[in-house]
Amino acid sequence: MRQGIGVPRGSGMFRQALHAVAFQSEEKIAAKVDYLKNTFRWSAAEVVIALSKAPMLLRMSKDMLQRKSEFLLSEVGLEPMYIAHRPIIICLSLEGRVRPRYYLVKFLKKNGLLDRDLSFYTAVKITDKVFVEKLISPHKEAAPHLAEDYAIACKGEVPTNFRFT
Structure with a gap:
């Protein structure tokens, strides 16, 4: 398992994390992590927090992430850290x-x-x-x-x- 996304082997999210990174290159994963940082205005630590709770974020399209970011940050007015600690919000419709x-x-x-x-x-x-x-x-x-x-x-x-x- 790639160490960079912060999901320990023994955690309940490990299987989802494997599924999220399966068949993706290190470069593609790194690019998505950077995209998450920029789109949600997260620090590296906040990306790790978010991915440890919702590794499926790595499988979401950039367009979908962008639309959700705009809504959650701009319209709702949520803080980036609030979203990082509750990333399931991003996974919901x-x-x-x-x-x-x-x-x-x-x-x-x-x-x-x-x-x-x-x-x-x-x-x-x-x-x-x-x-x-x-x-x-x-x-x-x-x-x-x-x-x-x-x-x-x-x-x-x-x-x-x-x-x-």
Whole structure:
């Protein structure tokens, strides 16, 4: 196993790490590591942290990484270190999960419907069932359109209620 990506042999991620680097040259892996550093504004240590938790980042396309970086850093406003410690955020579907959940939580906060401070990571990592139970269902009266708007957002569109200017 290539030592540079920081996944110890005995860890649960070792198999995924092997899969991520299989059939890739050292140069290609080094180039992807550099791309991750530049795209997510990570230090070498942060890249190691991220890859030790999500080696599959090495298999993602540069275009996909770029789009996710732009959204997470610029639109959501996450710090590079926050993402490095929670790289699963990058592995989740941007259009089908991350962006719609971000918009829904932003809508709830803007309208005073969120009674607690919910971290971005928690919002995107919980299951769909729990997300609906905790963040959509309790607001059926105050925001009857919420479930429909969320469903529309999950299809890649941005509902009028989720547009923030």
